[in-house]
Amino acid sequence: MGRGTGAAAGAAGRCCRRFPAAATGRAGALSRAGRGRHHAPAGDASEGAYLARIGNCLTCHTVRGGAPFAGGRPFRTAYGTIYSTNLTSDPQTGLGDWSAAEFRHAMRNGVSRHGVLYPAFPYANFAHLTDTDIDALFAYLRGLPPVQAPAPANDLVWPANWRPALVGWRMLHYRPAPLAAPADASPAWLRGRYLVDGLGHCAMCHGTRGPRGSLPADGYLAGGRIPGQGWYAPPLDSRQLARYSVDQLADYLRNGATEHGAAYGSMAEVVYTSLRHLRPTDAQAMATYLKSVPPHGGDEAPDASRFLYAGAQPTSNPHNGGRLYQDHCASCHGDTGEGRGRDYPPLRDAVSVTAPDPINAVRMVLYGGMPPTTEGNPRPHSMPPYAGRLDNAEIAAIVTHIRSNWGEQSRPVSPADVAAYYGIRGD
Numbered sequence: 001m002g003r004g005t006g007a008a009a010g011a012a013g014r015c016c017r018r019f020p021a022a023a024t025g026r027a028g029a030l031s032r033a034g035r036g037r038h039h040a041p042a043g044d045a046s047e048g049a050y051l052a053r054i055g056n057c058l059t060c061h062t063v064r065g066g067a068p069f070a071g072g073r074p075f076r077t078a079y080g081t082i083y084s085t086n087l088t089s090d091p092q093t094g095l096g097d098w099s100a101a102e103f104r105h106a107m108r109n110g111v112s113r114h115g116v117l118y119p120a121f122p123y124a125n126f127a128h129l130t131d132t133d134i135d136a137l138f139a140y141l142r143g144l145p146p147v148q149a150p151a152p153a154n155d156l157v158w159p160a161n162w163r164p165a166l167v168g169w170r171m172l173h174y175r176p177a178p179l180a181a182p183a184d185a186s187p188a189w190l191r192g193r194y195l196v197d198g199l200g201h202c203a204m205c206h207g208t209r210g211p212r213g214s215l216p217a218d219g220y221l222a223g224g225r226i227p228g229q230g231w232y233a234p235p236l237d238s239r240q241l242a243r244y245s246v247d248q249l250a251d252y253l254r255n256g257a258t259e260h261g262a263a264y265g266s267m268a269e270v271v272y273t274s275l276r277h278l279r280p281t282d283a284q285a286m287a288t289y290l291k292s293v294p295p296h297g298g299d300e301a302p303d304a305s306r307f308l309y310a311g312a313q314p315t316s317n318p319h320n321g322g323r324l325y326q327d328h329c330a331s332c333h334g335d336t337g338e339g340r341g342r343d344y345p346p347l348r349d350a351v352s353v354t355a356p357d358p359i360n361a362v363r364m365v366l367y368g369g370m371p372p373t374t375e376g377n378p379r380p381h382s383m384p385p386y387a388g389r390l391d392n393a394e395i396a397a398i399v400t401h402i403r404s405n406w407g408e409q410s411r412p413v414s415p416a417d418v419a420a421y422y423g424i425r426g427d
Contacts, residue, residue: 042100043132048140051133054282055199056274057141061087069141070094070149075120077227080156082120090146095138103138104131116166118154119174125201128179128194173210188281192289195282196236205233205266208296222296225357230421231265232357239295243349249287254278255376257342261350262380264369265360272372319394321401328386329398337406343381353407361399362413362421365390392418 052058061084063072071086086094095103098113106112110123117123126134159165179197181190196202205226208219223235234240241249248258256263256271263271278286326335332344337353339346347353352360363369368385371377386395392415399418403409 043135043137043139045136045139045143047133048136048138050277050279051137051199052140053277054195054274055137055201056270057087057137059269059273060084067147067149069144070147071151072149074152077120077156077160079160080154082118082154082156083152085151086147086149087141088144088147088149089142090148093148093150094146095141096146098138098142100135100138104134107134107137115163116170118160118166119169122201122204124174124176125198125204127176128198133199186288188285188288189292191282192285192287195286196289200286202236205229206236219296221290221293223355225359226266229266230359230363231267232352232355232360233266234351234355235296236290237293237295238291240351241291244287244291246284246287246291249291250280250283251376253283253286254280255374256372257345257374257377257380259341260346262342262345262371262377264352264364264371264383268369268372271374276372276374319397321397321399324390324394324398325401328390329402337402342377347402348406350407353403354409355407356409358399358403358409358411358413358417359421361403362395362418365395365399366418366421387422391415 058068060073060075061069061071063070063074063084066072067088069087071084073084075082075084088094089096091097102113106117107123107126107129109127110117110119110121154161179193203221206221206223208222208224209227210219221236223233223240225231226233243260244252244258248260252258252260252263253271253275255276256268262268275283329347333339333347334344337347337350339348352364355361364383366385366387368383370382371380373380390398395418396413396415400412403413
């Protein structure tokens with residue numbers, strides 16, 4: 001956090017209320033005031049452990065194979081690579097020498113001892129957290145075993161490598177505003193919004209980005225390609241989630257699988273490392289709120305033209321997608337894409353099939369995947385990879401057949417599209 005990263009890179013922030021003061025010396029004053037204070041933080045560390053899990057801090061602040069929370073995970077953006085930082089109690093490279101005031105300032109305003117933080121760290125979301133929750137998080141993190149692990153230097157192009165440029169970025173794209181409460185909002189709805197828009201920072205992946213990586217208000221939870229990940233995150237709104245009841249959606253959040261579909265790729269990781277730890281009441285609250293979000297663009301379906309295909313024009317395919325589907329897919333997913341319970345999820349109306357962006361469907365056929373192992377889905381079935389077994393034209397024909405028959409997506413996927421998706425794996 002101290003050097004400027006957090007969740008999926010390139011996402012937006014909003015301009016800090018106290019940013020001018022911080023930029024002209026407030027951060028340094030907080031830093032000097034915090035040094036040498038090693039007394040135990042006042043927050044509830046056990047509650048902080050829960051909040052850290054559902055906020056998915058571990059995933060972003062742990063390099064693959066490294067010590068938990070010691071940072072170093074790379075996040076690739078259009079402007080270069082940003083590395084997550086050390087959240088352990090090490091006094092030199094972590095939070096061991098921080099004060100509670102410094103931690104609150106970084107969480108709420110995106111300004112640390114080292115200056116302005118990059119919006120890869122979702123301070124715009126964390127600004128909504130209560131003092132009690134921030135203090136609980138700090139108490140938990142300060143109780144972690146110290147690991148000396150300085151973050152690698154960020155590798156960014158100009159002007160992103162010049163931190164003062166972030167001041168201009170914030171002035172253009174960061175507009176802080178409190179969460180307005182509708183008069184008739186239920187406690188569950190309010191709790192759900194607090195988790196979705198605050199600690200959960202769901203819009204970091206499920207928001208449509210504007211210029212220079214911003215998250216404009218009209219792209220709220222509207223879905224889009226996740227920067228640096230190579231996956232499409234669908235919209236989270238009442239239209240997209242209509243097939244789920246509140247109970248079913250809460251079950252999906254905690255277990256990653258329902259009769260309507262399963263979580264794969266980036267979402268499977270989020271469920272396994274974070275959402276499976278949700279208290280049942282919190283999962284219900286998130287589901288209640290998400291099912292109330294109005295669709296982006298009203299009743300209009302998402303526009304597929306904003307997603308780039310490798311082929312400029314649809315091309316004819318010599319392969320029969322229906323026959324290939326029967327040969328390779330129907331035994332698990334059914335002749336008409338109906339699936340078989342949680343073990344073999346349906347393709348009919350599945351997100352990867354209905355999405356305007358075909359990347360999820362192509363990647364699943366290429367590389368396969370498996371839902372997360374959770375309490376409610378302890379023995380998930382895996383999807384085998386077909387890269388090397390089928391050529392690009394065959395994979396394109398299968399995906400086109402699935403999407404045109406059960407997803408109402410008429411745009412064919414070409415062999416060139418499949419070739420373009422090789423190597424898009426994320427971290």
